């Protein structure tokens with residue numbers, strides 16, 4: 001679709017809306033224990049204190065990029081925060097109205113055409129809209145305002161562009177502390193309630209493995225040994241004893257993830273594998289994901305929180321992990337490493353594919369079956385022809401159609417089980433197939 005031509009002239013300088021000093025409170029102050037679930041007088045000043053002291057600088061770039069109507073909605077909304085308005089003030093209802101309209105407008109643009117073509121300025125406008133809407137939701141005298149606000153912030157974090165001073169991230173931190181306090185109160189009330197039902201899942205089929213093809217294991221090899229015998233010759237390895245001290249190894253469980261991340265919105269893959277026709281993705285909270293796909297005995301689909309940069313979104317979980325020391329052998333900085341979360345029930349499958357960077361796949365919870373093929377085997381693996389899936393094999397590794405893909409049975413491979421505390425080194429370009437045998441959480445580090 002054609003872009004709407006610009007109406008007003010390009011803005012040279014970003015719009016800055018300053019807050020009156022009487023609104024500034026203690027930065028990041030925790031909420032008072034005497035709070036209500038919505039329109040909390042304690043939450044409101046703490047939220048305002050998180051906004052940049054120098055005011056909201058919308059900085060949406062040249063005006064031809066974002067529709068002037070959206071800029072106007074955001075500026076009007078942000079302007080409402082300039083006066084000394086207490087929560088519950090009727091003009092704050094207008095904040096919700098204006099920011100919701102801005103979010104709806106931006107949402108349309110974010111969902112129009114391929115994602116890579118969505119302009120950064122629209123993503124930034126959306127992030128501002130989410131921030132203002134979250135504030136609008138918190139200043140309403142409604143039940144559940146802070147929870148809805150948290151969801152709105154997550155949409156801003158997932159789909160929007162970063163805001164100055166990590167404003168969305170900071171608002172999320174405060175809302176999390178506020179909501180967590182409410183949960184602790186509720187738990188106290190519910191003490192004595194019967195324990196939740198344990199899930200009985202059918203154990204998925206364990207593959208019969210040949211020992212001669214197993215991936216080698218090493219306990220804490222030296223950096224030099226790893227470099228000379230595995231990194232340089234591009235050989236896969238399972239490393240043991242290198243992440244056992246990470247707090248996630250003891251702390252993480254489904255209950256813990258629900259407690260820390262339950263109300264956070266994340267993208268979930270729906271369907272057995274991403275190569276299937278009926279595969280799709282949906283946004284839902286981690287709590288909903290656990291209820292529907294991890295703890296539900298009869299889910300309608302396989303759900304997989306896969307390849308998501310969860311640790312950028314939830315710093316509390318990031319504090320529980322580290323970066324494998326061996327990444328220092330790479331050429332890039334630590335900031336260049338992409339860290340992804342892979343959380344799902346038994347039975348998730350990542351079809352046979354390869355990635356352009358080296359990978360340390362750290363197993364935190366549950367076991368996974370892994371099959372690896374070197375790049376030299378590529379011809380026997382029948383990669384998809386289209387551009388989108390050219391790094392993915394057409395073959396179902398554990399149930400190959402050998403009439404259609406006869407060479408597959410001649411392809412040499414390595415295999416193994418990856419359990420908690422083990423780290424799989426997958427050299428760049430190596431084909432890997434992964435099936436979870438239990439409820440599983442893995443963290444991947446892609447590095448070069």
Ligand SMILES: O=C(O)CCC(=O)C(=O)O
Pocket residue numbers: 342348349350355359361432434435442444
């Ligand atoms: O654990 C999985 O399901 C797949 C992991 C993966 O493909 C990766 O880390 O690149």
